Amino acid sequence: MRHRGLHRLAVSALIWVLVVAALSTTFAAPVNQVTPASVIQHRQTGVASWITFNPASPGILAQASVRDLSDQQRAAVWLEHFASAFGVDASSLQPANLVLTSADTAQPIVTTRWQQTINGVPVYGAMLVVNARQDGSLLSINGETSPALSLDTTPATSAADGASAALDYTVVRSGEARETLVPLAPQLVVYDARIVTPQTRYQPRLAWLTEVVSTVGAPVRQIVLTDAVTGEVLFTFNKIHSAPWIDPDTALAVPSAPSIAPVIGPRVLGSPDMATYDGNNLQTLPGTFLCDEADDPCTVGGADTDADAAHEFARQTYDFYATKHLRDSLDGAGMQLISTVHYSSGYCNAFWNGTQMAYGDGCGVTIVLDDVVGHELTHGVTEFTSNLIYQYESGAMNESFSDIWGELLDLSNGTVEDTPANRWVIGEELVASGIRNMKNPPLKSDPDRTQSPIFYLDYGDVGGVHINSGVGNKTVYLLVDGDTFNSVTVTGIGIDKTLAVYYRAQTSFLTPGSMYVDLYNALVTGCGQLVGGAAGITAADCTQVQNAAQATELDEPSLFLPVVAPVCTAGSVASDLFFEDFEVNPTSRWVETGTTTVWTIGSTSSPISGAQSLRGLDLGTSSDGRAEMNSSILLPANAKLHFIHNYDFEIEGWDGGVVEYSTDGGASWSRVTNAMLEAGEGYVDNLETALNGNTNVLAGQEAFGNSSFGVAAERYSLASLSGQSVRIRFRGTSDSSFGAPGWWVDDVRIYTCVAAPSNLILNPGFETTGAPGTIPSWNTTNLGAGNKVVCNKAGQSSEGVCALRFKGQPAVSASLKQTLDPTLFAGMDEATFSGWLRGANASGGKVMVKLKFAASSPVKLKLTLPVGTTAFTAYSVTDTIPEPVTSAFVKASYTGPAGKMWVDDLELTVVDMRRSAGVLPPPAAPDGFRGGN
Secondary structure, eight states, X not given: OOOOOOXXXXXXXXXXXXXXXXXXXXXXXXXXXXOOSEEEEOTTTOSEEEEEOBTTBOBEEOGGGTTTOOHHHHHXXXXXXXXXXXXXXXXXXXXXXXXXXXXXXXXXXXXXXXXXXXXXXXXXXXXXXXXXXXXXXXXXXXXXXXXXXOOOOXXXXXXXHHHHHHHHHHHHHHOXXXXXXXXXXXXXXXXXXXXXXSOSSOOOEEEEEEEEEESSOOSOEEEEEEETTTOOEEEEEESSOOOOSOOGGGSOSSOOOOOOOOOOSOOOSSOOOEEXXXXXXXXXXXXXXXXXXXXXXXXXXXXXXXXXXHHHHHHHHHHHHHHHHOOXXXXXXXXXXXXXXXOSSSOOOEEEOSSOEEEOOOSSSOOOOHHHHHHHHHHHHHHHTTOOOSSHHHHHHHHHHHHHHHHHHHHHSOOTTOXXXXXXXXXXXXXXXXXXXXXXXXXXXXXXXXXXXXXXXXXXXXXXTTTTHHHHHHHHHHHHHXXXXXXXXXXXXXXXXXXXXXXHHHHHTOOTTOOHHHHHHHHHHXXXXXXXXXXXXXXXXXXXXXXXXXXXXXXXXXXXXXXXXXXXXXXXXXXXXXXXXXXXXXXXXXXXXXXXXXXXXESTTOOSSTTOXXXXXXXXXXXXXXXXXXXXXXXXXXXXXXXXXXXXXXXXXXXEEEEEEESSTTSSOEEOOGGGEEESOXXXXXXXXXXXXXXXXXXXXXXXXXXXXXXEEEEEEOGGGTTSEEEEEEEEEEOSSOOXXXXXXXXXXXXXXXEOOSSOSSSTTSOSOOSTTOBTXXXXXXXXXXXXXXXXXXXXXXXXXXXXXXXOOSOEEEEEEEEEOGGGGTTOOEEEEEEEXXXXXXXXXXXXXEEEEESSSOEEEEXXXXXXXXXXXXXXEEEEOOSSXXXXXXXXXXXXXXXXXXXXXXXXXXXXXXXXXXXXXXXXXXXXXXXXX
């Protein structure tokens, strides 16, 4: 399980620049007021994810432009205004045909959803939501997008290929017989993992999206995205949320019929359309008809208590949504509620399959309970509203919403099981302590806040959907009942107001790829929009909503980020014995061995550092490939191994990679183990075992598996190997089926750590002098005549006796440069650059000292002297260091007419704040082990 350091949400200046730029555009419909109250940055994509207005000061369209526009047209005007802040063009946004007009706000608010497309191809999970009043005034735009999207949307594989690959995958991984599964028509989409997974940097890929379903009623609705060029499986999950409610061995000893309370409240929106069936312990759905909405109870004389309970609790769930939210069934349009009891033989579970409910009877106790029925049917509501994808945080929110409505139904319907002792206990009738505890999630080993050390950070439980639901569940407990938690006191606002706020979040803000930070914004923003409306919500209530959400740290991005181990600890730097960045003739130092060709070196495979990286393919066939150093390094005491890498192996632990070392020239190899790990994550997964059908040669062993979620870095101690000659290899292995993007490795170093200079600039005050025309540690090639270091001149140095002076006679353009060792910045996050500058007069000349980091996104830190600054003045600037730094230099320069300028006492310090790097874009698949392009 991964546990990572704290990462706070940041709103960068770039986002405000994008918003300002967006507001400068001219539109067909005039806009009067366009300054938002807040703009929030998407953690993975770096563009806006939320733009909100204060309801008392919304964005305003000129009234003359509003009269003849539809709700969608008004929303489109706002999207023209703000689309660029989300990194997209408004023309790429297509209405999603889901328009909702609120009935619980002080003024009607229209919610429209917009799907991002490119060349008519939808981007999976990429959606913007616009909330505006019917007069056109804008309240918010939020969602996830794939910014600056550009790719060829012509597939290299056919739809039939996509369907076949999806079917093959589902057959193998579900265990269902091939003849019982069928792929539905594939859809061409663009897949950007940053939108729907924790990945933080990704090259969008064209994909076939196929849903594979069972023809015999098995709980299978497998979504499979396969690369439309390479055929790799990119993303998959089962839309049927079929994790067992209980283990039959832990069920309560005495089976009992469920307690059925009277129907809640009046019938509204018409009677529900209902049908309940007997599955006869078969998987065929729906089964034998038992009753419809006219029957109450379902069976005569209670002949089938499960059927009676399923029928009545479905009716109660319908009424709960109808009375609390004026919602007409799951889809909001009167959808029939179909229930099948006695599903399959010995089946201890319940599920919503997209069209109906199914309940097994193999638990030893009945599973047809009010909170279970409300939970599962709410999955249907979610599918028809936010459609939260059932993986990672969006899946955890999906589960939490089902727990919320299921438990609040349970607390509202008056059944005898609802006692103070089991309030907030999910499934209290199933096992003695329930299966989840919303008041105290850690009682069931579930986290209660996003920064909890038990917040689950790996692929098991489909990314922790049931485990991490505890965060959302705790939030609702606090909001309903009130409590003090995590040093925050919350005053409860009760069930009805909580439901109103959560329903608005679910239906009017959240999108398929939303995360807990989005839920925070949805709750706070949505509550503000409900003030003065039918639910009776006040500004004071909204304060409690914010308190509850902050107590559970919904506003803190969870720790789904790669861990980047620093090369050395603070105060020391690397002294390399071996360094490989795969940039210049790397094949002279590396050789591939093994049973298959797996490893490549080149620039066409989206390198993670510089222009080239080492890449190990994750093949769809059995493979065991190794990239080895072809010479050994004699290790001194306390040597270390460090490398950066990104891996996306086949999910669920079928494929993976390890690092190995040899002390006998490659004749034999040993594992670099987690016991040798100094910093980073090391191997966080155990590959599937051979007993479970894994044909991988590393089956059952610790390895890098599943996904690193981005560019990580590992640091291992080689101290136990001191005095020996060592070489390293990277070993990637796969089983006999299904490929994935693979493993990238770069910046491999064997080294020791030595004390680092506190100031990374050498001869920073120019006190060390050399021969005429030279300045030690500095390159004077472009310094020019008359510009030099002056010493012992009154007023011409800030400290010491020397300084650099640009004479500026006649007009010049001159510079002095010092190149810095890029390894000084490895693992470092923040640089502070400072110096003293002085100008003699207001000549208009300009002196500047610049620090530049070369990387995939270069960073410049500049110290500029304002005109007329005649006394030595200190200037300082701090910024984030890009990762990885490929080169760096400091440069002092003067441009302009005659006029003396001085530079002195430059300083550069760096800090390791343990921030994570970005995530690798998946590459196109190169062929063969080679260098160059």
